[in-house]
Amino acid sequence: MKWAIFVPLMLVMMLCFASEGWCRTAAIVEPATPIHVNLTPAQVRGAILRGGSNIGWQMREERSGVVMGTVQQRSHSVTVEIPYDSKQYTIKYHSSVNMMEGPGTIHRNYNRWVERLNRNIAAEINKTQM
Numbered sequence: 001m002k003w004a005i006f007v008p009l010m011l012v013m014m015l016c017f018a019s020e021g022w023c024r025t026a027a028i029v030e031p032a033t034p035i036h037v038n039l040t041p042a043q044v045r046g047a048i049l050r051g052g053s054n055i056g057w058q059m060r061e062e063r064s065g066v067v068m069g070t071v072q073q074r075s076h077s078v079t080v081e082i083p084y085d086s087k088q089y090t091i092k093y094h095s096s097v098n099m100m101e102g103p104g105t106i107h108r109n110y111n112r113w114v115e116r117l118n119r120n121i122a123a124e125i126n127k128t129q130m
Contacts, residue, residue, distance in 0.1 A: 025100050026108040031118050032090040037129040041065065044084050047128050051121030068094065071113055078110055080117070091118055 035044060048067045052059040057069045067082045069091075077097040082089055091114050099107045 024107055025102065025105045026111055028093045028104055028106050029111045029114060030090060030092045031114065032088055033118060033122060034088045035086065035125060037125065039086055039125065039128060041084065041086050043128050044086060044089060044125065047124035048082055048084060048089060048121050051124040052117055054124075055116060055120050057117060069117065071117075073109070073113075076107070076109070078113060080114065082121075089121065 039047075045061065045067060048069075049059045049061070052067075052069045057071045059067055059069045062068045062081070065083055065085060067084065068079060069082060070077065070079045075098050078099060079094040079096065081092045081094045083092070084090075093106070093110070096106060096110065099110055101107075
């Protein structure tokens with residue numbers, strides 16, 4: 001009788017613990033953001049560099065039209081590639097360390113960090129237009 005309760009309970013607990021790891025990952029989001037103001041590529045590059053640097057990202061120009069950004073949080077690290085022109089920029093996943101990355105998935109904090117980066121870049125673009 002005790003086994004009839006114990007075994008199903010253990011199975012439910014095992015499923016809960018197993019799904020805990022799955023719940024911490026999410027699909028990688030790569031936002032493409034249009035620029036609705038008249039800016040030169042140099043102004044967009046400056047906004048991207050400031051937008052990331054202002055919130056702790058290490059930003060550097062990789063080549064013309066591409067900025068690389070890296071953020072480190074404790075033992076976790078993410079690098080993104082940001083191609084841009086005067087009409088739009090896109091934040092693309094490049095690499096990571098200790099972020100549970102898999103085919104098309106990554107720790108859910110990645111998307112939060114990228115969304116924050118995107119908001120800050122957009123704010124810098126809006127400041128630049130003034």
